[in-house]
Amino acid sequence: MSYEYARMSLDPLRRSLDTPSLTFGNGDDDQIPSLQATAGKYLLLRLSKSYGCSPTLNAASSLPRLQIYKDLRTVKVMRSSQTVSNESQAQVLGSESFLTETGRRYWEVDVSNCGRCCVGVAYETMPHNGVGKECWLGQNSMSWCLEKDGDTIKVLHGGVELFKREKSLGFNKVGIFLDCKARLLSFYCLGTRELLHSFRHHFSRPLVPAFGLWYSESNNNYLSIVELK
Numbered sequence: 234m235s236y237e238y239a240r241m242s243l244d245p246l247r248r249s250l251d252t253p254s255l256t257f258g259n260g261d262d263d264q265i266p267s268l269q270a271t272a273g274k275y276l277l278l279r280l281s282k283s284y285g286c287s288p289t290l291n292a293a294s295s296l297p298r299l300q301i302y303k304d305l306r307t308v309k310v311m312r313s314s315q316t317v318s319n320e321s322q323a324q325v326l327g328s329e330s331f332l333t334e335t336g337r338r339y340w341e342v343d344v345s346n347c348g349r350c351c352v353g354v355a356y357e358t359m360p361h362n363g364v365g366k367e368c369w370l371g372q373n374s375m376s377w378c379l380e381k382d383g384d385t386i387k388v389l390h391g392g393v394e395l396f397k398r399e400k401s402l403g404f405n406k407v408g409i410f411l412d413c414k415a416r417l418l419s420f421y422c423l424g425t426r427e428l429l430h431s432f433r434h435h436f437s438r439p440l441v442p443a444f445g446l447w448y449s450e451s452n453n454n455y456l457s458i459v460e461l462k
Contacts, residue, residue: 273426280339280410285461288327288340288442294361295325299446309455310446320447322351322369324361327442333413340442341423341459344381345405348452351389352407353378354418355443356436366392370445377432378443379407379420388420388430396430406459411440 289305300309310323331338331354342352355361355376360368371378371389380387386404388396401422408421418432448454 273421273428277408277421277423277426280408281341281461284337284339284410286329286338286340287460288329288458290444290458291326291328291441296323298448299323299325301325306458306460307455308444308446308457309453310448311454312448322445322447324368324370324443324445326355326357326359326361326444330357330439330441331411331413332439333436335413337410337412337414339408339410339461341406341408341461342444343406343457343459346453347381347446347456348449348454349380349382349447350456351378351380351445352409352456353420353443354409354411354440356438357441358438359443361443370443376443377418377434378445379409379429380445381407386422386429390432398429409442413440 287306290301290308292301292305295301295308298311298313300311302308305328308325313321313323344350344352351370353370353376355370355378359373359375361370366372370376371380372392374391377390378388380389381404384401384404385397385399386401387394403424404422406423408423410417410419410421412418413436416433416435418434420429420431421427422429442458444456446454446456
């Protein structure tokens with residue numbers, strides 16, 4: 234990991250949060266991993282305390298093979314019927330919508346019990362009741378997501394893979410930071426406290442948290458929105 238990589242990975246969020254004190258000097262590259270971890274810990278703590286929220290799921294937006302728990306923060310995908318392939322993504326959207334006027338929002342999702350799933354945001358008008366890939370999160374121009382598939386993680390938008398990391402062991406929780414006014418969407422790995430990818434985009438319509446799951450025989454097949462206090 235280089236000094237330049239560590240600096241660039243933190244710059245988008247630092248600028249959004251107006252924290253000029255979080256800068257790197259011209260120190261030894263050997264110190265960069267610890268510097269990045271320390272800065273990442275500080276930033277994630279600040280995000281959680283200042284902008285943390287715990288979105289709920291909109292049960293009316295889910296497909297029949299998704300089971301929404303009573304807490305409205307946990308969703309499980311069930312084995313599909315013969316008419317729908319288990320290879321298709323099942324989506325559910327959040328209840329709260331975010332606008333430029335909403336301000337900054339940060340939430341976390343526990344994906345440790347899902348073999349394959351994706352989390353992110355979508356325009357609330359995104360078609361998501363179909364089974365074709367054009368309705369999948371990250372596969373159209375109306376959604377931005379991070380996908381976990383076993384030990385591989387990807388960031389997707391418009392069907393384009395913008396980030397990929399294989400053998401990402403221990404990837405159990407993802408942090409999502411949204412600042413519509415600053416046109417910023419960031420995904421964080423909470424285990425390593427690092428920024429995985431940031432989008433700079435002019436979000437022209439209301440956004441909602443979005444979640445997609447695939448069924449697997451070998452996994453518990455559910456994810457949970459973390460309740461931040």
